[in-house]
Amino acid sequence: MRYVYLIFIFAVIATVSVLGFRGTKTTKNPLEIFPDMDRMPKYHxxxxxxxxxxxxxxxxxxxxTVARGTFIEDTYMASGKQGDAYGNGFPIEVNQAAIERGEERYNIYCKVCHGAAGDGQGRTAAFGMAAIANLTNAPYTDMADGEIFHYIGHGSRSGRMFGYKEKLSVEDRWKVVLYVRALQRAANGSIEDLTPADKEGLGL
Ligand code: HEC
Structure with a gap:
Protein backbone atom coordinates (compact mmCIF):
# COMPACT_ATOMS: atom_id res chain seq x y z
CA MET A 1 0.00 0.00 0.00
CA ARG A 2 2.89 2.32 0.78
CA TYR A 3 4.04 2.03 -2.81
CA VAL A 4 0.73 3.27 -4.08
CA TYR A 5 1.21 6.53 -2.12
CA LEU A 6 4.77 6.86 -3.35
CA ILE A 7 3.77 6.27 -6.96
CA PHE A 8 0.88 8.72 -6.57
CA ILE A 9 3.14 11.43 -5.13
CA PHE A 10 5.70 10.84 -7.86
CA ALA A 11 3.00 11.04 -10.55
CA VAL A 12 1.68 14.33 -9.10
CA ILE A 13 5.19 15.84 -9.01
CA ALA A 14 5.93 14.66 -12.53
CA THR A 15 2.63 15.97 -13.92
CA VAL A 16 2.88 19.35 -12.21
CA SER A 17 6.52 19.84 -13.21
CA VAL A 18 5.83 19.04 -16.83
CA LEU A 19 2.41 20.61 -17.34
CA GLY A 20 1.93 22.88 -14.34
CA PHE A 21 4.07 25.78 -15.57
CA ARG A 22 2.92 25.87 -19.16
CA GLY A 23 2.13 29.43 -20.18
CA THR A 24 4.13 30.91 -17.30
CA LYS A 25 6.33 33.76 -18.43
CA THR A 26 9.95 33.86 -17.35
CA THR A 27 12.98 35.96 -18.15
CA LYS A 28 15.29 32.98 -17.84
CA ASN A 29 16.60 31.16 -20.88
CA PRO A 30 14.39 28.26 -21.85
CA LEU A 31 15.51 24.81 -20.90
CA GLU A 32 17.02 23.15 -23.96
CA ILE A 33 17.11 19.42 -23.60
CA PHE A 34 18.67 18.84 -27.03
CA PRO A 35 20.28 22.19 -27.85
CA ASP A 36 21.70 20.89 -31.10
CA MET A 37 18.16 20.59 -32.44
CA ASP A 38 17.64 24.32 -31.96
CA ARG A 39 21.12 25.49 -32.71
CA MET A 40 22.67 23.52 -35.51
CA PRO A 41 25.58 24.69 -37.57
CA LYS A 42 23.81 25.33 -40.88
CA TYR A 43 23.52 27.91 -43.59
CA HIS A 44 20.36 29.80 -44.34
CA THR A 65 22.17 19.08 -63.79
CA VAL A 66 18.68 18.69 -65.24
CA ALA A 67 16.31 21.26 -63.72
CA ARG A 68 13.14 19.77 -62.23
CA GLY A 69 9.78 21.47 -62.32
CA THR A 70 10.71 23.99 -64.97
CA PHE A 71 9.36 22.32 -68.08
CA ILE A 72 7.88 25.27 -69.87
CA GLU A 73 7.23 24.02 -73.37
CA ASP A 74 6.46 27.18 -75.26
CA THR A 75 9.19 27.03 -77.90
CA TYR A 76 10.04 24.58 -80.68
CA MET A 77 13.24 23.80 -78.83
CA ALA A 78 11.34 22.75 -75.69
CA SER A 79 8.25 21.12 -77.24
CA GLY A 80 9.23 19.82 -80.69
CA LYS A 81 6.09 21.54 -81.98
CA GLN A 82 5.66 24.38 -84.42
CA GLY A 83 2.15 25.55 -83.81
CA ASP A 84 0.06 22.44 -83.32
CA ALA A 85 2.19 20.17 -85.51
CA TYR A 86 5.50 18.49 -84.82
CA GLY A 87 8.28 20.31 -86.60
CA ASN A 88 11.33 19.27 -88.54
CA GLY A 89 14.83 20.57 -88.08
CA PHE A 90 17.25 20.78 -85.19
CA PRO A 91 17.15 23.82 -82.90
CA ILE A 92 20.66 22.94 -81.70
CA GLU A 93 23.96 23.14 -83.52
CA VAL A 94 24.42 19.97 -85.53
CA ASN A 95 28.01 18.82 -85.45
CA GLN A 96 30.16 15.81 -84.65
CA ALA A 97 30.28 16.64 -80.92
CA ALA A 98 26.45 16.79 -80.76
CA ILE A 99 26.09 13.37 -82.42
CA GLU A 100 28.69 11.90 -80.10
CA ARG A 101 26.92 13.29 -77.05
CA GLY A 102 23.67 11.84 -78.45
CA GLU A 103 25.35 8.48 -78.93
CA GLU A 104 26.64 8.49 -75.36
CA ARG A 105 23.19 9.37 -73.92
CA TYR A 106 21.47 6.87 -76.24
CA ASN A 107 23.79 4.12 -75.06
CA ILE A 108 23.00 4.96 -71.43
CA TYR A 109 19.22 5.42 -71.66
CA CYS A 110 17.90 3.74 -74.81
CA LYS A 111 20.22 0.94 -75.91
CA VAL A 112 19.01 -1.44 -73.22
CA CYS A 113 15.65 -1.67 -75.03
CA HIS A 114 16.10 -0.28 -78.53
CA GLY A 115 19.46 -1.99 -79.09
CA ALA A 116 22.83 -0.58 -80.11
CA ALA A 117 21.65 -0.36 -83.73
CA GLY A 118 18.21 1.04 -82.87
CA ASP A 119 16.46 -2.07 -84.16
CA GLY A 120 14.61 -2.88 -80.93
CA GLN A 121 16.85 -5.83 -80.12
CA GLY A 122 18.35 -4.67 -76.82
CA ARG A 123 18.90 -6.72 -73.67
CA THR A 124 15.28 -6.37 -72.59
CA ALA A 125 14.17 -8.07 -75.83
CA ALA A 126 16.47 -10.97 -74.96
CA PHE A 127 14.62 -11.19 -71.62
CA GLY A 128 11.24 -11.29 -73.35
CA MET A 129 10.09 -7.67 -73.54
CA ALA A 130 7.80 -7.53 -76.55
CA ALA A 131 7.00 -4.92 -79.20
CA ILE A 132 9.95 -2.61 -78.66
CA ALA A 133 9.93 -0.08 -81.47
CA ASN A 134 12.46 -0.73 -84.23
CA LEU A 135 13.49 2.88 -84.64
CA THR A 136 15.29 2.22 -87.94
CA ASN A 137 12.05 1.39 -89.80
CA ALA A 138 8.85 3.19 -90.76
CA PRO A 139 6.94 4.81 -89.16
CA TYR A 140 9.88 6.07 -87.12
CA THR A 141 11.98 6.97 -90.15
CA ASP A 142 9.10 9.16 -91.40
CA MET A 143 8.41 10.82 -88.05
CA ALA A 144 9.21 14.50 -87.70
CA ASP A 145 12.26 15.31 -85.61
CA GLY A 146 10.01 17.10 -83.14
CA GLU A 147 7.78 14.05 -82.73
CA ILE A 148 10.70 11.79 -81.78
CA PHE A 149 11.88 14.56 -79.46
CA HIS A 150 8.43 14.64 -77.86
CA TYR A 151 8.29 10.89 -77.22
CA ILE A 152 11.76 10.91 -75.66
CA GLY A 153 10.57 13.50 -73.15
CA HIS A 154 7.03 12.30 -72.53
CA GLY A 155 7.13 8.57 -73.26
CA SER A 156 5.51 6.59 -76.04
CA ARG A 157 1.85 6.94 -77.03
CA SER A 158 0.90 3.56 -75.59
CA GLY A 159 2.68 4.39 -72.34
CA ARG A 160 4.89 1.30 -72.55
CA MET A 161 7.96 3.52 -72.63
CA PHE A 162 8.42 6.16 -69.95
CA GLY A 163 9.55 9.71 -70.70
CA TYR A 164 13.08 10.83 -70.02
CA LYS A 165 12.64 14.53 -69.39
CA GLU A 166 13.89 14.22 -65.82
CA LYS A 167 17.03 12.48 -67.01
CA LEU A 168 17.85 14.17 -70.29
CA SER A 169 18.10 17.94 -70.66
CA VAL A 170 16.34 19.56 -73.62
CA GLU A 171 19.65 19.83 -75.50
CA ASP A 172 20.50 16.22 -74.78
CA ARG A 173 17.10 15.03 -76.03
CA TRP A 174 17.72 16.77 -79.35
CA LYS A 175 21.16 15.19 -79.49
CA VAL A 176 19.58 11.77 -78.94
CA VAL A 177 17.16 12.51 -81.81
CA LEU A 178 20.20 13.35 -83.90
CA TYR A 179 21.81 10.04 -83.04
CA VAL A 180 18.58 8.15 -83.78
CA ARG A 181 18.65 9.81 -87.22
CA ALA A 182 22.24 8.62 -87.63
CA LEU A 183 21.18 5.05 -86.73
CA GLN A 184 18.33 5.24 -89.25
CA ARG A 185 20.70 6.47 -91.92
CA ALA A 186 23.16 3.69 -91.11
CA ALA A 187 20.46 0.99 -91.21
CA ASN A 188 18.99 2.18 -94.49
CA GLY A 189 22.15 2.89 -96.42
CA SER A 190 22.42 1.74 -100.02
CA ILE A 191 25.13 1.36 -102.60
CA GLU A 192 24.01 4.70 -104.02
CA ASP A 193 25.30 6.44 -100.88
CA LEU A 194 28.86 5.63 -101.90
CA THR A 195 30.94 8.13 -103.84
CA PRO A 196 32.26 6.98 -107.24
CA ALA A 197 35.74 6.79 -105.67
CA ASP A 198 34.43 4.53 -102.86
CA LYS A 199 32.73 2.26 -105.40
CA GLU A 200 35.89 2.02 -107.41
CA GLY A 201 37.86 1.22 -104.28
CA LEU A 202 35.50 -1.69 -103.65
CA GLY A 203 35.79 -2.84 -107.27
CA LEU A 204 32.14 -2.05 -108.06
C1 HEC B 1 12.43 0.13 -71.02
C2 HEC B 1 12.61 -0.03 -72.43
C3 HEC B 1 12.78 1.23 -73.28
C4 HEC B 1 13.71 2.22 -73.13
C5 HEC B 1 14.83 2.30 -72.10
C6 HEC B 1 13.47 3.16 -74.19
N1 HEC B 1 12.40 2.77 -74.94
FE1 HEC B 1 11.67 3.73 -76.55
N2 HEC B 1 10.18 2.36 -76.67
C7 HEC B 1 10.08 1.20 -75.91
C8 HEC B 1 8.92 0.46 -76.33
C9 HEC B 1 8.45 -0.87 -75.75
C10 HEC B 1 8.32 1.20 -77.37
C11 HEC B 1 7.07 0.86 -78.15
C12 HEC B 1 5.95 1.48 -77.40
C13 HEC B 1 4.80 1.75 -78.25
O1 HEC B 1 4.70 1.22 -79.38
O2 HEC B 1 3.99 2.52 -77.80
C14 HEC B 1 9.14 2.39 -77.56
C15 HEC B 1 8.85 3.40 -78.48
C16 HEC B 1 9.70 4.44 -78.78
C17 HEC B 1 9.43 5.45 -79.76
C18 HEC B 1 8.13 5.59 -80.57
C19 HEC B 1 7.06 6.13 -79.66
C20 HEC B 1 5.68 6.03 -80.20
O3 HEC B 1 4.75 6.42 -79.45
O4 HEC B 1 5.48 5.56 -81.31
C21 HEC B 1 10.53 6.25 -79.82
C22 HEC B 1 10.75 7.46 -80.75
C23 HEC B 1 11.47 5.77 -78.84
N3 HEC B 1 10.93 4.67 -78.21
C24 HEC B 1 12.70 6.30 -78.59
C25 HEC B 1 13.44 6.00 -77.45
C26 HEC B 1 14.64 6.71 -77.07
C27 HEC B 1 15.32 7.77 -77.89
C28 HEC B 1 15.03 6.19 -75.86
C29 HEC B 1 16.17 6.66 -74.99
C30 HEC B 1 16.07 8.02 -74.50
C31 HEC B 1 14.11 5.13 -75.51
N4 HEC B 1 13.16 5.06 -76.49
C32 HEC B 1 14.21 4.34 -74.39
C33 HEC B 1 10.91 0.83 -74.90
C34 HEC B 1 11.96 1.58 -74.41
Whole structure:
Protein backbone atom coordinates (compact mmCIF):
# COMPACT_ATOMS: atom_id res chain seq x y z
CA MET A 1 0.00 0.00 0.00
CA ARG A 2 2.89 2.32 0.78
CA TYR A 3 4.04 2.03 -2.81
CA VAL A 4 0.73 3.27 -4.08
CA TYR A 5 1.21 6.53 -2.12
CA LEU A 6 4.77 6.86 -3.35
CA ILE A 7 3.77 6.27 -6.96
CA PHE A 8 0.88 8.72 -6.57
CA ILE A 9 3.14 11.43 -5.13
CA PHE A 10 5.70 10.84 -7.86
CA ALA A 11 3.00 11.04 -10.55
CA VAL A 12 1.68 14.33 -9.10
CA ILE A 13 5.19 15.84 -9.01
CA ALA A 14 5.93 14.66 -12.53
CA THR A 15 2.63 15.97 -13.92
CA VAL A 16 2.88 19.35 -12.21
CA SER A 17 6.52 19.84 -13.21
CA VAL A 18 5.83 19.04 -16.83
CA LEU A 19 2.41 20.61 -17.34
CA GLY A 20 1.93 22.88 -14.34
CA PHE A 21 4.07 25.78 -15.57
CA ARG A 22 2.92 25.87 -19.16
CA GLY A 23 2.13 29.43 -20.18
CA THR A 24 4.13 30.91 -17.30
CA LYS A 25 6.33 33.76 -18.43
CA THR A 26 9.95 33.86 -17.35
CA THR A 27 12.98 35.96 -18.15
CA LYS A 28 15.29 32.98 -17.84
CA ASN A 29 16.60 31.16 -20.88
CA PRO A 30 14.39 28.26 -21.85
CA LEU A 31 15.51 24.81 -20.90
CA GLU A 32 17.02 23.15 -23.96
CA ILE A 33 17.11 19.42 -23.60
CA PHE A 34 18.67 18.84 -27.03
CA PRO A 35 20.28 22.19 -27.85
CA ASP A 36 21.70 20.89 -31.10
CA MET A 37 18.16 20.59 -32.44
CA ASP A 38 17.64 24.32 -31.96
CA ARG A 39 21.12 25.49 -32.71
CA MET A 40 22.67 23.52 -35.51
CA PRO A 41 25.58 24.69 -37.57
CA LYS A 42 23.81 25.33 -40.88
CA TYR A 43 23.52 27.91 -43.59
CA HIS A 44 20.36 29.80 -44.34
CA UNK A 45 19.44 30.26 -48.03
CA UNK A 46 21.23 33.13 -49.74
CA UNK A 47 23.30 33.93 -46.66
CA UNK A 48 26.97 34.83 -46.63
CA UNK A 49 29.76 32.40 -46.02
CA UNK A 50 33.43 32.88 -45.37
CA UNK A 51 34.01 29.23 -46.21
CA UNK A 52 33.58 29.54 -49.98
CA UNK A 53 35.83 31.76 -52.05
CA UNK A 54 32.91 33.62 -53.66
CA UNK A 55 31.40 34.43 -50.24
CA UNK A 56 28.06 32.75 -50.96
CA UNK A 57 26.49 29.84 -49.10
CA UNK A 58 24.51 28.74 -52.18
CA UNK A 59 26.47 26.58 -54.61
CA UNK A 60 25.78 26.55 -58.33
CA UNK A 61 24.27 23.29 -59.65
CA UNK A 62 26.78 20.73 -60.88
CA UNK A 63 27.36 20.99 -64.63
CA UNK A 64 24.83 18.87 -66.52
CA THR A 65 22.17 19.08 -63.79
CA VAL A 66 18.68 18.69 -65.24
CA ALA A 67 16.31 21.26 -63.72
CA ARG A 68 13.14 19.77 -62.23
CA GLY A 69 9.78 21.47 -62.32
CA THR A 70 10.71 23.99 -64.97
CA PHE A 71 9.36 22.32 -68.08
CA ILE A 72 7.88 25.27 -69.87
CA GLU A 73 7.23 24.02 -73.37
CA ASP A 74 6.46 27.18 -75.26
CA THR A 75 9.19 27.03 -77.90
CA TYR A 76 10.04 24.58 -80.68
CA MET A 77 13.24 23.80 -78.83
CA ALA A 78 11.34 22.75 -75.69
CA SER A 79 8.25 21.12 -77.24
CA GLY A 80 9.23 19.82 -80.69
CA LYS A 81 6.09 21.54 -81.98
CA GLN A 82 5.66 24.38 -84.42
CA GLY A 83 2.15 25.55 -83.81
CA ASP A 84 0.06 22.44 -83.32
CA ALA A 85 2.19 20.17 -85.51
CA TYR A 86 5.50 18.49 -84.82
CA GLY A 87 8.28 20.31 -86.60
CA ASN A 88 11.33 19.27 -88.54
CA GLY A 89 14.83 20.57 -88.08
CA PHE A 90 17.25 20.78 -85.19
CA PRO A 91 17.15 23.82 -82.90
CA ILE A 92 20.66 22.94 -81.70
CA GLU A 93 23.96 23.14 -83.52
CA VAL A 94 24.42 19.97 -85.53
CA ASN A 95 28.01 18.82 -85.45
CA GLN A 96 30.16 15.81 -84.65
CA ALA A 97 30.28 16.64 -80.92
CA ALA A 98 26.45 16.79 -80.76
CA ILE A 99 26.09 13.37 -82.42
CA GLU A 100 28.69 11.90 -80.10
CA ARG A 101 26.92 13.29 -77.05
CA GLY A 102 23.67 11.84 -78.45
CA GLU A 103 25.35 8.48 -78.93
CA GLU A 104 26.64 8.49 -75.36
CA ARG A 105 23.19 9.37 -73.92
CA TYR A 106 21.47 6.87 -76.24
CA ASN A 107 23.79 4.12 -75.06
CA ILE A 108 23.00 4.96 -71.43
CA TYR A 109 19.22 5.42 -71.66
CA CYS A 110 17.90 3.74 -74.81
CA LYS A 111 20.22 0.94 -75.91
CA VAL A 112 19.01 -1.44 -73.22
CA CYS A 113 15.65 -1.67 -75.03
CA HIS A 114 16.10 -0.28 -78.53
CA GLY A 115 19.46 -1.99 -79.09
CA ALA A 116 22.83 -0.58 -80.11
CA ALA A 117 21.65 -0.36 -83.73
CA GLY A 118 18.21 1.04 -82.87
CA ASP A 119 16.46 -2.07 -84.16
CA GLY A 120 14.61 -2.88 -80.93
CA GLN A 121 16.85 -5.83 -80.12
CA GLY A 122 18.35 -4.67 -76.82
CA ARG A 123 18.90 -6.72 -73.67
CA THR A 124 15.28 -6.37 -72.59
CA ALA A 125 14.17 -8.07 -75.83
CA ALA A 126 16.47 -10.97 -74.96
CA PHE A 127 14.62 -11.19 -71.62
CA GLY A 128 11.24 -11.29 -73.35
CA MET A 129 10.09 -7.67 -73.54
CA ALA A 130 7.80 -7.53 -76.55
CA ALA A 131 7.00 -4.92 -79.20
CA ILE A 132 9.95 -2.61 -78.66
CA ALA A 133 9.93 -0.08 -81.47
CA ASN A 134 12.46 -0.73 -84.23
CA LEU A 135 13.49 2.88 -84.64
CA THR A 136 15.29 2.22 -87.94
CA ASN A 137 12.05 1.39 -89.80
CA ALA A 138 8.85 3.19 -90.76
CA PRO A 139 6.94 4.81 -89.16
CA TYR A 140 9.88 6.07 -87.12
CA THR A 141 11.98 6.97 -90.15
CA ASP A 142 9.10 9.16 -91.40
CA MET A 143 8.41 10.82 -88.05
CA ALA A 144 9.21 14.50 -87.70
CA ASP A 145 12.26 15.31 -85.61
CA GLY A 146 10.01 17.10 -83.14
CA GLU A 147 7.78 14.05 -82.73
CA ILE A 148 10.70 11.79 -81.78
CA PHE A 149 11.88 14.56 -79.46
CA HIS A 150 8.43 14.64 -77.86
CA TYR A 151 8.29 10.89 -77.22
CA ILE A 152 11.76 10.91 -75.66
CA GLY A 153 10.57 13.50 -73.15
CA HIS A 154 7.03 12.30 -72.53
CA GLY A 155 7.13 8.57 -73.26
CA SER A 156 5.51 6.59 -76.04
CA ARG A 157 1.85 6.94 -77.03
CA SER A 158 0.90 3.56 -75.59
CA GLY A 159 2.68 4.39 -72.34
CA ARG A 160 4.89 1.30 -72.55
CA MET A 161 7.96 3.52 -72.63
CA PHE A 162 8.42 6.16 -69.95
CA GLY A 163 9.55 9.71 -70.70
CA TYR A 164 13.08 10.83 -70.02
CA LYS A 165 12.64 14.53 -69.39
CA GLU A 166 13.89 14.22 -65.82
CA LYS A 167 17.03 12.48 -67.01
CA LEU A 168 17.85 14.17 -70.29
CA SER A 169 18.10 17.94 -70.66
CA VAL A 170 16.34 19.56 -73.62
CA GLU A 171 19.65 19.83 -75.50
CA ASP A 172 20.50 16.22 -74.78
CA ARG A 173 17.10 15.03 -76.03
CA TRP A 174 17.72 16.77 -79.35
CA LYS A 175 21.16 15.19 -79.49
CA VAL A 176 19.58 11.77 -78.94
CA VAL A 177 17.16 12.51 -81.81
CA LEU A 178 20.20 13.35 -83.90
CA TYR A 179 21.81 10.04 -83.04
CA VAL A 180 18.58 8.15 -83.78
CA ARG A 181 18.65 9.81 -87.22
CA ALA A 182 22.24 8.62 -87.63
CA LEU A 183 21.18 5.05 -86.73
CA GLN A 184 18.33 5.24 -89.25
CA ARG A 185 20.70 6.47 -91.92
CA ALA A 186 23.16 3.69 -91.11
CA ALA A 187 20.46 0.99 -91.21
CA ASN A 188 18.99 2.18 -94.49
CA GLY A 189 22.15 2.89 -96.42
CA SER A 190 22.42 1.74 -100.02
CA ILE A 191 25.13 1.36 -102.60
CA GLU A 192 24.01 4.70 -104.02
CA ASP A 193 25.30 6.44 -100.88
CA LEU A 194 28.86 5.63 -101.90
CA THR A 195 30.94 8.13 -103.84
CA PRO A 196 32.26 6.98 -107.24
CA ALA A 197 35.74 6.79 -105.67
CA ASP A 198 34.43 4.53 -102.86
CA LYS A 199 32.73 2.26 -105.40
CA GLU A 200 35.89 2.02 -107.41
CA GLY A 201 37.86 1.22 -104.28
CA LEU A 202 35.50 -1.69 -103.65
CA GLY A 203 35.79 -2.84 -107.27
CA LEU A 204 32.14 -2.05 -108.06
C1 HEC B 1 12.43 0.13 -71.02
C2 HEC B 1 12.61 -0.03 -72.43
C3 HEC B 1 12.78 1.23 -73.28
C4 HEC B 1 13.71 2.22 -73.13
C5 HEC B 1 14.83 2.30 -72.10
C6 HEC B 1 13.47 3.16 -74.19
N1 HEC B 1 12.40 2.77 -74.94
FE1 HEC B 1 11.67 3.73 -76.55
N2 HEC B 1 10.18 2.36 -76.67
C7 HEC B 1 10.08 1.20 -75.91
C8 HEC B 1 8.92 0.46 -76.33
C9 HEC B 1 8.45 -0.87 -75.75
C10 HEC B 1 8.32 1.20 -77.37
C11 HEC B 1 7.07 0.86 -78.15
C12 HEC B 1 5.95 1.48 -77.40
C13 HEC B 1 4.80 1.75 -78.25
O1 HEC B 1 4.70 1.22 -79.38
O2 HEC B 1 3.99 2.52 -77.80
C14 HEC B 1 9.14 2.39 -77.56
C15 HEC B 1 8.85 3.40 -78.48
C16 HEC B 1 9.70 4.44 -78.78
C17 HEC B 1 9.43 5.45 -79.76
C18 HEC B 1 8.13 5.59 -80.57
C19 HEC B 1 7.06 6.13 -79.66
C20 HEC B 1 5.68 6.03 -80.20
O3 HEC B 1 4.75 6.42 -79.45
O4 HEC B 1 5.48 5.56 -81.31
C21 HEC B 1 10.53 6.25 -79.82
C22 HEC B 1 10.75 7.46 -80.75
C23 HEC B 1 11.47 5.77 -78.84
N3 HEC B 1 10.93 4.67 -78.21
C24 HEC B 1 12.70 6.30 -78.59
C25 HEC B 1 13.44 6.00 -77.45
C26 HEC B 1 14.64 6.71 -77.07
C27 HEC B 1 15.32 7.77 -77.89
C28 HEC B 1 15.03 6.19 -75.86
C29 HEC B 1 16.17 6.66 -74.99
C30 HEC B 1 16.07 8.02 -74.50
C31 HEC B 1 14.11 5.13 -75.51
N4 HEC B 1 13.16 5.06 -76.49
C32 HEC B 1 14.21 4.34 -74.39
C33 HEC B 1 10.91 0.83 -74.90
C34 HEC B 1 11.96 1.58 -74.41
Missing amino acids: PQAESSFFADGRTDRLPVAG
